[in-house]
Amino acid sequence: MSKAIAKSGVLRALGAMSGTSLDGVDAAVIETDGHQISGFGPSRYCPYSEAEREALRAALGQWHGTKVEAATEVVEAAHLAALAGFDNIDLVGFHGQTLAHAPRLKGTLQVGDGGDLAEALDLPVVWDFRSDDVAMGGEGAPLAPFYHFACAKYIKATRPICFLNLGGVGNLTYVDPRFDRPEEPGALLAFDTGPANAPINDLLQARLGLAFDKDGAMASSGEVETGALELFLAESYFARMPPKSLDRNDFSEMIGLVKELGDADATATLTAMCAAAVAQGMEHCPEQPSAVLVTGGGRHNPVLMQMLGVSLDCPVKPIEDVGLDGDMLEAQAFAYLAVRVARGLPTSCPGTTGVSACVGGGVVSVPQPG
Numbered sequence: 001m002s003k004a005i006a007k008s009g010v011l012r013a014l015g016a017m018s019g020t021s022l023d024g025v026d027a028a029v030i031e032t033d034g035h036q037i038s039g040f041g042p043s044r045y046c047p048y049s050e051a052e053r054e055a056l057r058a059a060l061g062q063w064h065g066t067k068v069e070a071a072t073e074v075v076e077a078a079h080l081a082a083l084a085g086f087d088n089i090d091l092v093g094f095h096g097q098t099l100a101h102a103p104r105l106k107g108t109l110q111v112g113d114g115g116d117l118a119e120a121l122d123l124p125v126v127w128d129f130r131s132d133d134v135a136m137g138g139e140g141a142p143l144a145p146f147y148h149f150a151c152a153k154y155i156k157a158t159r160p161i162c163f164l165n166l167g168g169v170g171n172l173t174y175v176d177p178r179f180d181r182p183e184e185p186g187a188l189l190a191f192d193t194g195p196a197n198a199p200i201n202d203l204l205q206a207r208l209g210l211a212f213d214k215d216g217a218m219a220s221s222g223e224v225e226t227g228a229l230e231l232f233l234a235e236s237y238f239a240r241m242p243p244k245s246l247d248r249n250d251f252s253e254m255i256g257l258v259k260e261l262g263d264a265d266a267t268a269t270l271t272a273m274c275a276a277a278v279a280q281g282m283e284h285c286p287e288q289p290s291a292v293l294v295t296g297g298g299r300h301n302p303v304l305m306q307m308l309g310v311s312l313d314c315p316v317k318p319i320e321d322v323g324l325d326g327d328m329l330e331a332q333a334f335a336y337l338a339v340r341v342a343r344g345l346p347t348s349c350p351g352t353t354g355v356s357a358c359v360g361g362g363v364v365s366v367p368q369p370g
Contacts, residue, residue, distance in 0.1 A: 005091055005124055005342045005364075010038045014086050014123075015093040015335025016079055020168025020248040021197050021297055022056050023211070024048045025082040026331040029089070034339040037154045043328045046082040048074070053211075059099050061249050063109055071099060072111040079112060080120050092117070093338030094127040095330075101141065101247040107131070108140040115365040126338035128363040133348045138355025139245035145173040145190040145352040146340065147333035149182035155322045159290040162282075163319070164308075165330065166298025168198035168248050170278055173352075174285045183349040183358045189286065190352040191242030194277025195251040196298050200270045203255055207263055216303030219271040222264030228257040232273045238280045243354035274298070275307035282312060293319040295326040337362070 005011070011034075016027045025048075029041025048056065052074045059071035075097045083092060096112035114127025130140035148163040152175040163173040170193040179187035197212065204210040204218065213219055232254060237244070254273060258266035282292075291314055298304050299318040308316045319326040337347045341362035349358045 007343065009033060011090040011339050012041065012088055013091055013093060013335035013339050014083060014089045015331045015333065015338060016083055017095050017330040017334055018075065018078070018097045019296075019330060020098060021201060022048065022053050022168070023297070025078050026328055027082040027086070028325070028328040028331040028335060029086060030332045030335045032150070032336050032339050034336070034343045034345050035150070037150050037336070040325070040332070042086065043325070043331065044082055045327065046078060048078060052078065056097060061100055061247070063100050063106060068099060068111060071097065075112040076116060079117060083117070083121060089123055091124040091126060091338055091342060092121060093334035093336075094125050095129060095334045096127060098248070101245065103134045103138070103140045103245065107134050114363060118365040118367045122367050124342070124367070125365045126341045126362045127365065129334070129337060129341070129347065129361050132361035133353050133355050133359045136355050136357065136359055138348060138353035138359065139243055140353060141245040142171040142173070142190050142192065142352065143337060143348060144171070144330060144333040145175075145188045146182045146347055147329075147336045148173040149175050149177070149188060150336060151324060151329075152177040155324070157290070160285070160287050162285065162289040162292045164193075164278060164292050164294045165296045166196040166274070166294060166304070167296040167330070168196060168201070169246050170194055170196035170274060170298070172278065172281050174289060176287070183346050185351065186286070188349070188351045189242060189284065191244045191281065191284070192246040193281035194237065194246070194274065195254060196274045196296070198248050199251065199254045200267060200274070203258070203266055203270060212297065213267055213271070213301060216271070216301040218264055218267040219301070219303040222262070222266070222268030224272040225258065225261055225265060225269045228261075228269050229272055229276060231257055233276055233280065238277070242284050243350075243352060245353070268303070271301070271304050272307060275304060275311055278308060279311040289314055291315045291317060293317060293322060293324075295319045295329045299326055
């Protein structure tokens with residue numbers, strides 16, 4: 001029988017993340033009291049099969065129906081496999097899979113039932129992290145910034161620093177570690193910069209059956225079409241002040257901008273669009289950061305990293321350079337947020353999602369005794 005969640009002290013939390021790149025499920029353990037990071041535990045990556053990825057891809061942008069039901073089954077089974085077998089876990093943070101995100105219209109949809117997962121794992125599960133934020137007028141995303149603040153403290157940063165996650169969508173967190181708490185005004189600014197890996201992956205999947213541009217090989221052999229890049233940067237999203245967020249498919253017309261280009265030139269241009277979107281976003285930072293620490297799959301693309309290094313006015317480096325795990329940072333974030341939810345602490349604030357007041361979103365599901 002699962003134990004009750006302790007109200008104080010350090011907990012051993014297991015978090016999971018399945019992002020918009022649709023590559024698989026990351027699971028990672030951290031030890032935290034919901035404020036400071038005390039240590040890191042083991043992690044695991046479980047890739048989706050091509051059939052599972054197809055089921056998820058078919059449901060993107062859908063709010064209900066048989067495709068959503070099929071995707072839900074995939075998500076729950078994959079997460080159960082990824083989360084099983086970890087030792088001495090106090091609670092689980094389960095994000096689910098985002099299929100649709102339109103906070104100003106219909107809301108946000110992450111599929112997967114944390115209650116079912118709690119029963120299967122016999123552990124408390126914290127889930128549905130975004131709905132309360134959206135209900136209070138927030139964007140519901142990004143949610144990792146409160147964890148980024150804790151990471152900045154963990155690495156003993158003393159000057160403002162940025163965390164850049166390049167998954168399917170890019171998101172940027174500006175952290176000022178001179179503040180004591182993440183919810184203090186000025187401590188955090190966060191927003192989605194624009195599309196990142198998703199359009200590159202989609203293009204290569206459609207044209208060549210490739211899941212992604214491994215080592216930036218395709219982009220490195222192509223030329224950037226500057227006309228398409230200029231049209232992309234004319235999108236109204238870039239003129240909006242943050243906080244702001246995107247759905248995975250909000251920039252689907254990017255593919256149209258490069259449809260006449262060959263494979264290499266199209267990939268190089270989409271990669272340049274990702275870097276240019278980040279450069280545009282950096283202009284919103286209140287102060288020049290000391291560095292940009294890159295997480296997510298995009299940091300493995302040397303062409304993208306080189307483009308960022310040229311276009312930004314501060315050092316750009318993979319987050320491993322400061323001793324953190326860029327593959328597991330998002331999973332760790334939801335472990336951290338799970339502890340905060342369980343202890344009634346905020347998980348988002350006006351500076352991260354534009355919500356009207358600090359919100360501690362999330363539902364806590366506890367296994368039924370018996």
